[in-house]
Amino acid sequence: TSENSLGEALDYTITGIEPGAGLTGLSKNTLEEYENLDGWELLESSTAGMLGALDGAIKNEEPIIVTGWTPHWMFSAYDLKYLEDPKGTLGGKENIQTLVRKGLEEDMPSAFEILDRFYWEPKDMEAVMFDAQEVSFEEAAEKWVEQNADRVNEWTQGIEKVNGDEIELVTTPWDSERASANVVKVVLEEQGYKVTLTPVDPAIMFQAIATGEGDATVAPWLPTTHGSFYEKYKEEIVDLGENLKGTQNGFVVPAYMDIDSIEDLMP
Template sequence: MLSLVAVLVLSACGQKDEGGTTAGEGDNNGTPAAVGEQVDHEIIGIDPGAGIMKATAKAIEDYELSDWTLIEGSGAAMTATLDKAIKNEEPVIITGWTPHWMFSKYDLKYLEDPKKVYGEAEEIHTLGRKGLQEDHPEAYQFLDNFMWTSDEMGEIMTAIQEGKSPEDAAKEWADSNTDRVDEWTKDIQPVDGKELKLSYVAWDSEIASTNVVKYVLESKLGYKVTALQVEAGPMWTGVANGDVDASVAAWLPLTHADYMAEFEDKLDDLGANMEGVKTGLVVPSYMEISSIEDLKGE
């Protein structure tokens, strides 16, 4: 994320600089060691079209981090960099968000954002094309009912990260959580092979949610579903143009704010399917840094 998201991971615990100071410890004035120098003043980002990249660029400006550079990349490259750095106890700054499997695998914490550049907690919303309720009332009702927690999503993300295919991970979770699936499909009559198109961004969170929705629509409600992996712009455009029926991957109000402003009148917002979503800068819990402001002048 969609968005769809910046995590600041500064790991230098136990590392000595040239002056013999342990990275992360204070100097004689009690201030943090030069984190910026340790990471070459770089924040390792994800794809340039992501809303979290725009927010991070604004954070660099608002917090006057003029020496810092935001590096474009991908979600996979970001998590690979994080994994390598933590294993080697080396400092690194990356972009990230919750829900994400890395928060289950690593002990991380968000840096305080006193200027509220990343806003308050976000939500992931379900979008439907105009006319979806009339054309596919069964699918519309299910999508309107669909809501779950970050912990539930995290089970699927972790399974995928550990090697399961997204399809298998989603199936296993749904088959093990029939009470939840029954809530979503209650009183909905199955159809006979009607076709439906979903779109999503290639974030771990949206891969998990879209595969769960696809599996339930097919196995419980009789739909034939095509899931299209696209960038955020085409995802919103496809729903707004009616080329795609729905998406469960819209991060609001911040991450996809520009798309909502552009397409709000051309699609239906079915509301949140997950609450308490968050983006921001984060560090491993063993780091003594606590706020984005601590980076100023680093």
């Protein structure tokens, strides 16, 4: 069948990203949860490795299946589609949430209030990610903050300034979360904070907030992508709710491939 020839053409391999990514765990689970996908394997690598493989395949009009997500510039750079995920094991539509350490509200009330108010849209995040392909994330974030003064003002209006108080933001290393973390960094700096930004694996990020080694994060994808970490640490963290709605994970293929669903990978 054509499905079998696709499997053979791809060596039954799905091109994945970093071992520590939430998406990597969900992808492995997906290969287990769908029946008859036993032969398929997830090749763990890096986001850059995945994007390089995707680019190479598309240049040669070859088949490829990658683990991908939105917001990401890959969807504007290439003509791609998500494979349907009828079992929902890759999480469907999700949100990004703001989590802070216990005690932050008492210790740094201004930062706490700004973090609590921080909310933006996927198109805002994409604008920063787009600019950050040409300039640093820091510069891209500064530009966004300048151009969106009204929105930023909603986050900071009436909040007392501070004088060099140190705060540590913990984030994950993907572009989407470098964008959000850098925007929050710029806003907190304008408020008078001295901000350190630490990019780590999702597991370490949750641990840092739970132990108080880090003060806050605006990076967790919930309820599914980082759901296992959230479950583990939820009693130890303060959840300030959504800061962005409508992210998605999935198995992604070039639009020229004639499969539409994860179920099409079954023999």
